[in-house]
Amino acid sequence: MAVKILTEHINVPGINTFDVYRKMGGYTAVEKALKKMTPEEVVEEVKKSGVRGRGGAGFPMGMKWSFLAKPEGVPRYLVCNADESEPGTFKDHFLMREIPHLLIEGMIVSSFALGANKSFIYVRGELMYVIHILEKAIAEAKAAGFLGKNILGSGYDLELVVQPGGGAYICGEETALLESLEGKRGNPRNKPPFPAVKGLYQSPTVVNNVESIANTPWIVNNGGDAYASLGIGRSTGTKLISASGHINKPGVYEIPLGITVEDFIYADEWCGGIRPGHHLKAVIAGGSSVPILPAHLILNLANGDKRLMTYESLSDGGFATGTMLGSGGFIAMDETACVVRNTWTFARFYHHESCGQCSPCREGTGWMDKVLERIEHGKGNMHDIDLLVDVAKKIEGNTICPLGDAAAWPVASAIRHFRDEFEWHVKHPQEATQPGAVYRGAMELV
Amino acid sequence: MTDTTTPITFTPERLAKAQEIIARYPAGKQKSALLPLLHLAQEQYGWVSSDVMDYVAGLLSILPIEVYEVASFYTMFHLDPVGKHVIEYCRTGPCCLMGGEDVYGHLKQKLGIDTGETTPDGKFTLKEVECLAACGWGPVFQIREKYYMNLTNSKVDEIIEELSKD
Numbered sequence A: 001m002a003v004k005i006l007t008e009h010i011n012v013p014g015i016n017t018f019d020v021y022r023k024m025g026g027y028t029a030v031e032k033a034l035k036k037m038t039p040e041e042v043v044e045e046v047k048k049s050g051v052r053g054r055g056g057a058g059f060p061m062g063m064k065w066s067f068l069a070k071p072e073g074v075p076r077y078l079v080c081n082a083d084e085s086e087p088g089t090f091k092d093h094f095l096m097r098e099i100p101h102l103l104i105e106g107m108i109v110s111s112f113a114l115g116a117n118k119s120f121i122y123v124r125g126e127l128m129y130v131i132h133i134l135e136k137a138i139a140e141a142k143a144a145g146f147l148g149k150n151i152l153g154s155g156y157d158l159e160l161v162v163q164p165g166g167g168a169y170i171c172g173e174e175t176a177l178l179e180s181l182e183g184k185r186g187n188p189r190n191k192p193p194f195p196a197v198k199g200l201y202q203s204p205t206v207v208n209n210v211e212s213i214a215n216t217p218w219i220v221n222n223g224g225d226a227y228a229s230l231g232i233g234r235s236t237g238t239k240l241i242s243a244s245g246h247i248n249k250p251g252v253y254e255i256p257l258g259i260t261v262e263d264f265i266y267a268d269e270w271c272g273g274i275r276p277g278h279h280l281k282a283v284i285a286g287g288s289s290v291p292i293l294p295a296h297l298i299l300n301l302a303n304g305d306k307r308l309m310t311y312e313s314l315s316d317g318g319f320a321t322g323t324m325l326g327s328g329g330f331i332a333m334d335e336t337a338c339v340v341r342n343t344w345t346f347a348r349f350y351h352h353e354s355c356g357q358c359s360p361c362r363e364g365t366g367w368m369d370k371v372l373e374r375i376e377h378g379k380g381n382m383h384d385i386d387l388l389v390d391v392a393k394k395i396e397g398n399t400i401c402p403l404g405d406a407a408a409w410p411v412a413s414a415i416r417h418f419r420d421e422f423e424w425h426v427k428h429p430q431e432a433t434q435p436g437a438v439y440r441g442a443m444e445l446v
Numbered sequence B: 001m002t003d004t005t006t007p008i009t010f011t012p013e014r015l016a017k018a019q020e021i022i023a024r025y026p027a028g029k030q031k032s033a034l035l036p037l038l039h040l041a042q043e044q045y046g047w048v049s050s051d052v053m054d055y056v057a058g059l060l061s062i063l064p065i066e067v068y069e070v071a072s073f074y075t076m077f078h079l080d081p082v083g084k085h086v087i088e089y090c091r092t093g094p095c096c097l098m099g100g101e102d103v104y105g106h107l108k109q110k111l112g113i114d115t116g117e118t119t120p121d122g123k124f125t126l127k128e129v130e131c132l133a134a135c136g137w138g139p140v141f142q143i144r145e146k147y148y149m150n151l152t153n154s155k156v157d158e159i160i161e162e163l164s165k166d
Helices: A018-023 A028-036 A039-049 A061-066 A091-098 A100-114 A125-143 A174-181 A210-214 A216-222 A224-228 A261-266 A295-299 A339-353 A359-376 A382-395 A403-427 B012-022 B030-045 B050-060 B064-071 B093-097 B100-111 B153-164
Strands: A077-082 A118-123 A159-164 A205-209 A238-245 A251-256 A280-284 A292-294 A329-334 B085-090 B124-129 B141-143 B146-148
Touching: A018 A100, A018 A125, A028 A100, A028 A216, A039 A061, A039 A100, A039 A216, A039 A224, A061 A205, A077 A100, A077 A174, A077 A210, A091 A100, A091 A125, A091 A210, A091 A238, A091 A251, A100 A118, A100 A125, A100 A205, A100 A210, A100 A216, A118 A125, A118 A174, A125 A159, A125 B030, A159 B030, A174 A205, A205 A210, A210 A216, A216 A224, A238 B093, A261 A280, A261 A295, A280 A295, A280 A403, A292 A295, A292 A403, A329 B093, A339 A359, A339 A403, A339 B093, A359 A382, A359 A403, A382 A403, B012 B030, B012 B050, B030 B050, B030 B064, B050 B064, B085 B100, B093 B100, B100 B124, B100 B153
Parallel strands: A077 A118, A077 A205, A118 A159, A238 A329, B085 B124
Antiparallel strands: A238 A251, A280 A292, A280 A329, B085 B141, B141 B146
């Protein structure tokens, strides 16, 4: 069995309570960090681990920590990004619900490392029931002396605040999240200044994803080198993958980075294959923002080698033949899935979620939504397909935050790999608009 | 529905909770409590009227416009009256792949209303929302804090019948 860093004890009855979590070895990282290590030593271990931001961007966490400005007399903040809203992604929801103390323990060691005395967990507001779970866990940890003043007699103080969002995908973007946490609309900020210099309340701030922070107790306990020895190359450690769509066993899986995509889809340990009687058509491997790939390209690289579940292998070939690991939102589609309809639901999503601050995104996401809607409903023309490519290109790279790119990539990649399907909708509007109609022309199913 | 004849005020329990929330943030940063307080207000009144927003502005010593612009940005806040049970169903890709559109069609038929509408008896309001971060357990809808997952037509029937009783 592969090493499980986050989910080893997830099926232990009562693991959501302090007592059981503690009995299974929980909070030992807090003891070790606060009693035997300096904050700098914790930062050093996280750097050595090579763990990369698990929210989607994949930026090395230790490096992000090392950018934090430390002016005298100014508070520093750690903010956990639990605004999980990327379609296809539900791993943080699962982790916080099942084993809330893991995040709390991670918040304590990470806050200690960064010198933060008040840290926030910003949870999407829809997950109010998870907020209650976290608040209960915080109260338990506080009663046991792991939060509050002078934790374990170390002289270190920490308060944790759980903050609800209000229903806005954009608040997963770190500067929008900070605006929201300050009680404002979630409009992303121009960078620089980066949050590491001017973040929450204009103070130095680190924003990290739930899964990223949840890795830190294991890193403190076992060392950064042990973490870095797992995985392949710059894809160290494990990754939570949210698996959805037409597979036999949807759910959240902690995989060792480096297994093949084929194994992940077909092995009984993971997704257990495509549902009976059906064949794999396409996969969106890292949440709705990343390029969709047809079956043969998700399973194999352009050179025929097997594609691996790593940051590097999934992006091999660039956007021509590759995609991204992103947030690990793995959406599998069989031959019954209509790529045009699915692309439209995503375009509608980005249109709905654009904050409206930058014209290319505000207008462009609306145009893509409308044009895709008319193609899907048999009212498109051939020019529309190129129009979509053109609009996507004009959004990409021209906005303050990455929502613009995130909206452009799914549309551009769907047309890149499934152009025939779009053309079929335009050429055969009557057939294509029958209930449940799906393009059945030449394509490679697996 | 908000009773417009009595002044807007939190219940004593919620007022205490609001004060506790405001105290979480550094001095002078009480505006950070805005989203939590709007949730609290919606929990009490079912929706967020302009009177409710003015009241929240007063509690936080900020301008009413600062509340309006935030409440209208975030989709969870209902700015119009809603029914007793607000059903918010996920319309995004992964739920659609799992047959969401058929299930939601059944739901609309069962309630006799379309999305954005409220049943004549005021019991149910239907709203479409974007991804609820439960894609592996789709189709999904949410009623207040509760997630209803792996929905099928018969599950929908059971849920509606159960909720119709109160």
